[in-house]
Amino acid sequence: MRCAITNLGGLATGDLAGPLREAEAILMEAGRISRIGPLDAATLESCDVVVDAGGTLAAPGxxxxxxxxxxxxxxxxxxxxxxxxxxxxxxxxxxxxxxxxxxxxxxxxxxxxxxxxxxxxxxxxxxxxxxxxxxxxxxxxxxxxxxxxxxxxxxxxxxxxxxxxxxxxxxxxxxxxxxxxxxxxxxxxxxxxxxxxxxxxxxxxxxxxxxxxxxxxxxxxxxxxxxxxxxxxxxxxxxxxxxxxxxxxxxxxxxxxxxxxxxxxxxxxxxxxxxxxxxxxxxLGMLYTISHLASLGGMAPEIAIAAATGNNARVYRLNSGVLAEGRDADVILLDACAGGACETPLAALRNGDIPAVGAVFSAGVPRFVGRSRNTPATMRNVRVVACRLPMDFSGAAH
Known part of the structure:
Protein backbone atom coordinates (compact mmCIF):
# COMPACT_ATOMS: atom_id res chain seq x y z
CA MET A 1 0.00 0.00 0.00
CA ARG A 2 1.09 3.57 -0.73
CA CYS A 3 -0.36 6.02 1.78
CA ALA A 4 0.18 9.71 2.44
CA ILE A 5 -0.56 11.91 5.44
CA THR A 6 -0.85 15.59 4.57
CA ASN A 7 -1.50 18.89 6.37
CA LEU A 8 0.52 17.97 9.45
CA GLY A 9 1.01 20.35 12.35
CA GLY A 10 4.49 18.95 13.05
CA LEU A 11 6.20 15.80 14.22
CA ALA A 12 7.17 14.41 17.60
CA THR A 13 9.94 12.27 16.14
CA GLY A 14 10.62 9.80 18.95
CA ASP A 15 14.32 10.69 18.67
CA LEU A 16 15.88 12.29 21.76
CA ALA A 17 18.48 14.01 19.57
CA GLY A 18 15.75 15.97 17.77
CA PRO A 19 12.39 15.30 19.40
CA LEU A 20 10.39 17.91 17.43
CA ARG A 21 10.43 18.61 13.71
CA GLU A 22 8.43 20.66 11.27
CA ALA A 23 7.00 18.69 8.36
CA GLU A 24 4.06 19.01 5.99
CA ALA A 25 3.52 15.39 5.02
CA ILE A 26 4.62 11.75 5.35
CA LEU A 27 4.68 9.22 2.51
CA MET A 28 4.52 5.52 3.43
CA GLU A 29 5.22 2.70 1.00
CA ALA A 30 5.53 -1.06 1.49
CA GLY A 31 5.40 -0.71 5.26
CA ARG A 32 8.16 1.91 5.55
CA ILE A 33 8.35 5.70 5.69
CA SER A 34 9.72 6.70 2.30
CA ARG A 35 9.53 10.50 2.52
CA ILE A 36 8.96 13.24 5.06
CA GLY A 37 8.37 16.73 3.68
CA PRO A 38 6.34 18.32 0.89
CA LEU A 39 4.55 15.95 -1.49
CA ASP A 40 3.63 17.09 -4.99
CA ALA A 41 0.28 16.51 -6.69
CA ALA A 42 1.57 13.62 -8.80
CA THR A 43 2.77 11.77 -5.71
CA LEU A 44 -0.57 12.23 -3.98
CA GLU A 45 -2.40 11.02 -7.11
CA SER A 46 -0.34 7.83 -7.03
CA CYS A 47 -1.32 6.99 -3.44
CA ASP A 48 -3.90 4.38 -2.55
CA VAL A 49 -5.00 6.42 0.46
CA VAL A 50 -4.50 10.08 1.39
CA VAL A 51 -5.31 11.30 4.91
CA ASP A 52 -5.66 14.98 5.79
CA ALA A 53 -4.23 15.35 9.30
CA GLY A 54 -6.01 18.68 9.80
CA GLY A 55 -3.00 20.22 11.55
CA THR A 56 -2.60 17.45 14.14
CA LEU A 57 0.75 16.22 15.43
CA ALA A 58 2.31 13.06 14.02
CA ALA A 59 4.20 10.78 16.43
CA PRO A 60 5.60 7.28 16.19
CA GLY A 61 3.26 4.49 17.17
CA LEU A 284 -4.53 4.46 27.46
CA GLY A 285 -1.84 3.47 29.94
CA MET A 286 1.07 4.62 27.78
CA LEU A 287 -0.54 8.03 27.25
CA TYR A 288 -1.24 8.38 30.97
CA THR A 289 2.38 7.74 31.91
CA ILE A 290 3.56 10.22 29.27
CA SER A 291 1.17 12.79 30.76
CA HIS A 292 2.40 12.04 34.30
CA LEU A 293 6.01 12.66 33.31
CA ALA A 294 5.10 15.88 31.50
CA SER A 295 2.72 17.34 34.08
CA LEU A 296 4.10 16.06 37.40
CA GLY A 297 7.71 15.38 36.47
CA GLY A 298 8.38 18.53 34.47
CA MET A 299 9.61 16.59 31.45
CA ALA A 300 9.09 18.03 27.99
CA PRO A 301 6.23 15.99 26.49
CA GLU A 302 8.15 15.30 23.30
CA ILE A 303 10.91 13.72 25.42
CA ALA A 304 8.35 11.59 27.25
CA ILE A 305 6.98 10.47 23.87
CA ALA A 306 10.51 9.44 22.87
CA ALA A 307 10.76 7.32 26.03
CA ALA A 308 7.64 5.47 24.86
CA THR A 309 8.84 5.06 21.28
CA GLY A 310 12.42 5.58 20.10
CA ASN A 311 14.02 4.56 23.41
CA ASN A 312 12.11 1.27 23.42
CA ALA A 313 12.96 0.69 19.76
CA ARG A 314 16.68 1.16 20.34
CA VAL A 315 16.89 -1.14 23.36
CA TYR A 316 14.77 -3.86 21.71
CA ARG A 317 16.47 -3.50 18.31
CA LEU A 318 13.30 -2.53 16.43
CA ASN A 319 13.03 -0.49 13.24
CA SER A 320 9.95 1.37 14.48
CA GLY A 321 9.70 4.08 17.16
CA VAL A 322 11.19 6.99 15.19
CA LEU A 323 9.65 9.07 12.40
CA ALA A 324 12.41 9.01 9.80
CA GLU A 325 12.80 7.79 6.25
CA GLY A 326 13.46 4.06 6.11
CA ARG A 327 11.85 3.34 9.49
CA ASP A 328 8.72 1.24 9.91
CA ALA A 329 5.60 3.19 8.99
CA ASP A 330 3.94 3.10 12.42
CA VAL A 331 2.44 6.55 12.91
CA ILE A 332 -0.23 8.08 15.13
CA LEU A 333 -1.93 11.47 14.89
CA LEU A 334 -2.43 13.31 18.17
CA ASP A 335 -4.45 16.39 19.06
CA ALA A 336 -5.89 18.11 22.09
CA CYS A 337 -9.21 16.66 23.13
CA ALA A 338 -12.34 18.48 22.06
CA GLY A 339 -13.82 20.37 24.99
CA GLY A 340 -10.57 20.39 26.94
CA ALA A 341 -8.58 23.26 28.37
CA CYS A 342 -5.70 23.14 25.87
CA GLU A 343 -5.26 23.83 22.18
CA THR A 344 -2.46 21.40 21.27
CA PRO A 345 -1.57 17.83 22.28
CA LEU A 346 1.76 18.86 23.80
CA ALA A 347 0.07 21.53 25.90
CA ALA A 348 -2.54 18.98 26.96
CA LEU A 349 0.17 16.59 28.14
CA ARG A 350 1.85 19.37 30.13
CA ASN A 351 -1.53 20.01 31.70
CA GLY A 352 -1.87 16.35 32.73
CA ASP A 353 -4.47 15.49 30.09
CA ILE A 354 -4.25 12.64 27.63
CA PRO A 355 -4.26 13.66 23.98
CA ALA A 356 -6.90 12.56 21.52
CA VAL A 357 -5.83 9.91 19.02
CA GLY A 358 -7.06 10.94 15.56
CA ALA A 359 -5.61 8.10 13.50
CA VAL A 360 -3.34 5.09 13.76
CA PHE A 361 -1.21 3.66 10.95
CA SER A 362 0.81 0.48 11.33
CA ALA A 363 3.01 -1.01 8.60
CA GLY A 364 1.85 1.94 6.48
CA VAL A 365 -1.83 0.88 6.64
CA PRO A 366 -4.53 3.11 8.20
CA ARG A 367 -6.16 1.13 11.02
CA PHE A 368 -8.67 3.87 11.78
CA VAL A 369 -8.95 7.51 10.79
CA GLY A 370 -11.03 10.17 12.53
CA ARG A 371 -11.87 8.88 16.00
CA SER A 372 -10.38 6.47 18.50
CA ARG A 373 -12.93 4.49 20.44
CA ASN A 374 -10.92 5.10 23.63
CA THR A 375 -10.20 8.83 23.64
CA PRO A 376 -12.37 11.91 23.26
CA ALA A 377 -12.63 13.40 19.79
CA THR A 378 -9.86 15.52 18.33
CA MET A 379 -10.27 19.28 18.12
CA ARG A 380 -9.18 19.21 14.48
CA ASN A 381 -10.76 17.23 11.69
CA VAL A 382 -8.71 14.19 10.67
CA ARG A 383 -10.20 12.58 7.57
CA VAL A 384 -9.62 10.40 4.54
CA VAL A 385 -9.61 12.66 1.48
CA ALA A 386 -8.81 10.01 -1.14
CA CYS A 387 -9.17 6.24 -1.11
CA ARG A 388 -8.67 4.17 -4.25
CA LEU A 389 -9.23 0.85 -2.51
CA PRO A 390 -12.51 -0.94 -1.72
CA MET A 391 -11.98 -0.29 1.99
CA ASP A 392 -13.29 2.12 4.62
CA PHE A 393 -10.67 3.65 6.90
CA SER A 394 -12.91 6.35 8.28
CA GLY A 395 -13.42 4.80 11.68
CA ALA A 396 -17.06 5.84 11.51
CA ALA A 397 -18.16 2.73 13.38
CA HIS A 398 -16.01 3.51 16.40
Missing part, protein backbone atom coordinates in the same frame (compact mmCIF):
# COMPACT_ATOMS: atom_id res chain seq x y z
CA UNK A 62 3.74 3.79 20.87
CA UNK A 63 5.74 0.70 21.84
CA UNK A 64 4.46 -0.98 24.99
CA UNK A 65 7.48 -2.99 26.09
CA UNK A 66 5.75 -4.79 28.96
CA UNK A 67 2.55 -6.60 27.98
CA UNK A 68 1.51 -9.92 29.49
CA UNK A 69 0.11 -11.68 26.46
CA UNK A 70 -0.80 -15.37 26.33
CA UNK A 71 -2.16 -16.75 23.05
CA UNK A 72 -4.24 -14.64 20.70
CA UNK A 73 -5.96 -11.45 21.75
CA UNK A 74 -7.10 -12.84 25.10
CA UNK A 75 -5.99 -12.31 28.69
CA UNK A 76 -6.89 -15.05 31.19
CA UNK A 77 -5.83 -12.76 34.05
CA UNK A 78 -8.76 -10.44 33.28
CA UNK A 79 -10.82 -12.88 31.16
CA UNK A 80 -10.99 -10.32 28.40
CA UNK A 81 -10.99 -10.75 24.64
CA UNK A 82 -9.80 -8.01 22.28
CA UNK A 83 -7.57 -6.06 24.66
CA UNK A 84 -4.68 -5.72 22.19
CA UNK A 85 -6.93 -4.26 19.50
CA UNK A 86 -8.22 -1.86 22.15
CA UNK A 87 -4.65 -0.84 23.02
CA UNK A 88 -4.13 0.03 19.35
CA UNK A 89 -6.92 2.60 19.79
CA UNK A 90 -4.72 4.08 22.54
CA UNK A 91 -1.95 4.63 20.01
CA UNK A 92 0.02 1.44 20.71
CA UNK A 93 1.24 -0.11 17.45
CA UNK A 94 3.77 -2.54 18.98
CA UNK A 95 3.52 -4.76 22.05
CA UNK A 96 6.48 -6.67 23.45
CA UNK A 97 5.82 -9.64 25.68
CA UNK A 98 6.95 -9.55 29.28
CA UNK A 99 6.79 -13.38 29.18
CA UNK A 100 3.77 -15.60 28.98
CA UNK A 101 3.75 -16.03 32.73
CA UNK A 102 -0.05 -15.81 33.02
CA UNK A 103 -0.76 -18.86 30.86
CA UNK A 104 -2.93 -21.08 33.09
CA UNK A 105 -0.94 -24.10 34.26
CA UNK A 106 2.30 -22.60 32.96
CA UNK A 107 4.94 -25.34 32.59
CA UNK A 108 8.14 -24.95 34.58
CA UNK A 109 10.24 -27.90 33.42
CA UNK A 110 12.90 -27.14 30.78
CA UNK A 111 11.03 -28.84 27.91
CA UNK A 112 7.77 -27.07 28.79
CA UNK A 113 9.44 -23.69 29.25
CA UNK A 114 11.01 -23.96 25.81
CA UNK A 115 7.77 -25.15 24.23
CA UNK A 116 5.81 -22.25 25.75
CA UNK A 117 8.19 -19.64 24.33
CA UNK A 118 8.21 -21.25 20.89
CA UNK A 119 4.42 -21.63 20.77
CA UNK A 120 3.77 -18.04 21.85
CA UNK A 121 6.19 -16.67 19.27
CA UNK A 122 4.59 -18.77 16.55
CA UNK A 123 1.10 -17.62 17.58
CA UNK A 124 1.90 -14.00 16.74
CA UNK A 125 4.23 -14.54 13.82
CA UNK A 126 1.53 -13.63 11.30
CA UNK A 127 -1.27 -12.53 13.61
CA UNK A 128 -1.67 -8.76 14.07
CA UNK A 129 -4.70 -7.95 16.26
CA UNK A 130 -6.22 -4.74 14.94
CA UNK A 131 -3.00 -4.21 12.99
CA UNK A 132 -0.73 -4.26 16.06
CA UNK A 133 2.67 -5.96 15.80
CA UNK A 134 3.21 -8.28 18.78
CA UNK A 135 6.66 -9.61 19.66
CA UNK A 136 5.84 -12.76 21.64
CA UNK A 137 7.75 -15.65 23.14
CA UNK A 138 10.02 -14.68 26.03
CA UNK A 139 11.65 -17.71 27.63
CA UNK A 140 11.08 -17.73 31.39
CA UNK A 141 14.34 -18.77 33.04
CA UNK A 142 13.84 -21.80 35.28
CA UNK A 143 16.23 -24.22 37.01
CA UNK A 144 17.31 -26.97 34.65
CA UNK A 145 17.65 -24.80 31.58
CA UNK A 146 21.15 -24.85 30.13
CA UNK A 147 23.16 -22.52 27.89
CA UNK A 148 22.65 -25.10 25.12
CA UNK A 149 18.86 -24.75 25.56
CA UNK A 150 19.12 -21.00 25.15
CA UNK A 151 21.29 -21.34 22.05
CA UNK A 152 18.71 -23.73 20.61
CA UNK A 153 15.88 -21.29 21.31
CA UNK A 154 17.82 -18.38 19.82
CA UNK A 155 18.45 -20.40 16.66
CA UNK A 156 14.68 -20.97 16.46
CA UNK A 157 13.96 -17.22 16.64
CA UNK A 158 13.43 -16.61 20.37
CA UNK A 159 15.18 -13.34 21.25
CA UNK A 160 13.76 -12.46 24.66
CA UNK A 161 14.61 -14.00 28.06
CA UNK A 162 12.94 -13.13 31.36
CA UNK A 163 14.21 -13.55 34.93
CA UNK A 164 11.96 -13.19 37.92
CA UNK A 165 9.45 -16.04 38.11
CA UNK A 166 11.74 -19.05 38.18
CA UNK A 167 12.02 -21.44 41.11
CA UNK A 168 15.55 -20.41 42.07
CA UNK A 169 16.57 -20.31 45.76
CA UNK A 170 17.53 -16.62 45.53
CA UNK A 171 17.37 -13.97 42.78
CA UNK A 172 21.18 -14.02 42.63
CA UNK A 173 20.95 -17.48 41.06
CA UNK A 174 19.61 -16.03 37.80
CA UNK A 175 22.98 -14.50 36.91
CA UNK A 176 24.59 -17.48 35.07
CA UNK A 177 21.54 -18.07 32.85
CA UNK A 178 21.15 -14.36 32.20
CA UNK A 179 24.75 -14.24 30.99
CA UNK A 180 24.12 -17.30 28.81
CA UNK A 181 21.03 -15.66 27.31
CA UNK A 182 23.04 -12.54 26.46
CA UNK A 183 25.73 -14.66 24.88
CA UNK A 184 23.01 -16.33 22.78
CA UNK A 185 22.08 -12.88 21.46
CA UNK A 186 18.87 -12.46 23.45
CA UNK A 187 17.53 -9.27 25.02
CA UNK A 188 17.44 -10.04 28.74
CA UNK A 189 14.86 -8.60 31.12
CA UNK A 190 14.38 -8.88 34.87
CA UNK A 191 11.44 -8.37 37.19
CA UNK A 192 12.27 -5.59 39.64
CA UNK A 193 10.41 -4.77 42.86
CA UNK A 194 8.27 -6.75 45.25
CA UNK A 195 6.76 -10.13 44.57
CA UNK A 196 3.86 -9.95 42.10
CA UNK A 197 2.67 -13.58 41.94
CA UNK A 198 2.55 -16.33 44.58
CA UNK A 199 5.84 -18.18 44.91
CA UNK A 200 8.05 -15.43 43.51
CA UNK A 201 10.33 -13.21 45.56
CA UNK A 202 11.19 -9.55 45.60
CA UNK A 203 14.04 -8.51 43.33
CA UNK A 204 15.98 -5.43 44.35
CA UNK A 205 18.86 -3.38 42.96
CA UNK A 206 21.59 -5.74 44.18
CA UNK A 207 19.95 -8.66 42.37
CA UNK A 208 19.56 -6.67 39.15
CA UNK A 209 23.17 -5.51 39.26
CA UNK A 210 24.33 -9.11 39.73
CA UNK A 211 22.48 -10.29 36.61
CA UNK A 212 23.00 -7.18 34.43
CA UNK A 213 19.90 -7.51 32.23
CA UNK A 214 19.38 -5.23 29.29
CA UNK A 215 16.14 -4.01 30.92
CA UNK A 216 15.09 -3.67 34.55
CA UNK A 217 11.39 -4.40 34.21
CA UNK A 218 8.96 -2.01 35.95
CA UNK A 219 11.75 -0.57 38.06
CA UNK A 220 9.09 1.53 39.79
CA UNK A 221 7.38 -1.63 40.99
CA UNK A 222 5.17 -4.22 39.44
CA UNK A 223 3.21 -3.09 41.36
CA UNK A 224 5.36 -2.71 44.52
CA UNK A 225 8.62 -0.73 44.38
CA UNK A 226 12.00 -1.83 45.75
CA UNK A 227 13.68 0.11 48.62
CA UNK A 228 14.40 3.66 47.52
CA UNK A 229 18.23 3.63 47.71
CA UNK A 230 18.19 1.07 44.91
CA UNK A 231 17.11 3.60 42.31
CA UNK A 232 20.24 5.70 42.65
CA UNK A 233 22.35 2.51 42.65
CA UNK A 234 20.90 1.35 39.35
CA UNK A 235 21.32 4.77 37.74
CA UNK A 236 24.89 5.34 38.91
CA UNK A 237 26.16 1.78 38.87
CA UNK A 238 24.96 0.42 35.53
CA UNK A 239 23.90 1.14 31.97
CA UNK A 240 20.73 -0.98 32.34
CA UNK A 241 17.60 0.44 30.72
CA UNK A 242 15.09 1.36 33.43
CA UNK A 243 11.50 0.71 32.47
CA UNK A 244 8.71 2.54 34.29
CA UNK A 245 5.18 1.19 34.07
CA UNK A 246 1.70 2.60 34.51
CA UNK A 247 0.77 -0.35 36.75
CA UNK A 248 3.41 0.62 39.30
CA UNK A 249 4.42 3.20 41.88
CA UNK A 250 3.96 6.69 40.41
CA UNK A 251 6.23 8.42 42.91
CA UNK A 252 9.19 6.19 42.11
CA UNK A 253 8.46 6.42 38.38
CA UNK A 254 8.96 10.17 38.67
CA UNK A 255 12.04 9.57 40.83
CA UNK A 256 13.56 7.29 38.17
CA UNK A 257 12.97 9.86 35.43
CA UNK A 258 14.49 12.64 37.54
CA UNK A 259 17.60 10.62 38.42
CA UNK A 260 18.20 9.68 34.79
CA UNK A 261 17.67 13.29 33.66
CA UNK A 262 20.15 14.56 36.26
CA UNK A 263 22.67 11.97 35.08
CA UNK A 264 22.16 12.96 31.43
CA UNK A 265 20.99 9.43 30.64
CA UNK A 266 17.37 9.77 29.55
CA UNK A 267 18.07 7.35 26.70
CA UNK A 268 17.84 4.62 29.38
CA UNK A 269 14.25 5.57 30.31
CA UNK A 270 11.57 3.27 28.86
CA UNK A 271 7.80 3.61 29.24
CA UNK A 272 5.47 0.60 29.34
CA UNK A 273 2.26 -0.48 31.10
CA UNK A 274 2.84 -3.93 32.73
CA UNK A 275 -0.68 -4.99 31.84
CA UNK A 276 -2.99 -6.90 31.77
CA UNK A 277 -2.25 -7.86 35.36
CA UNK A 278 -4.00 -7.27 38.64
CA UNK A 279 -4.10 -3.61 37.63
CA UNK A 280 -6.36 -4.52 34.75
CA UNK A 281 -6.70 -3.49 31.12
CA UNK A 282 -5.20 -0.06 30.30
CA UNK A 283 -5.68 0.92 26.64
Missing amino acids: LIDSHVHITFGDYTPRQRTVGFLESYLHGGVTTAITASEVHVPGRPKDPAGVKALALAAAACFRDYRPGGMRVHAGSVILEPGLTPADLQELAAAGIWLAKAGFGAFPTPFDYAPLMLAAREAGMITTMHTGGSSIPGSSGIWAEHVLASRPHVSFHVNGGPVAMPEPGFARLVAGSDIALQICTAGNLRTALLTARLLAEAGQLARLLIATDTPTGSGIMP
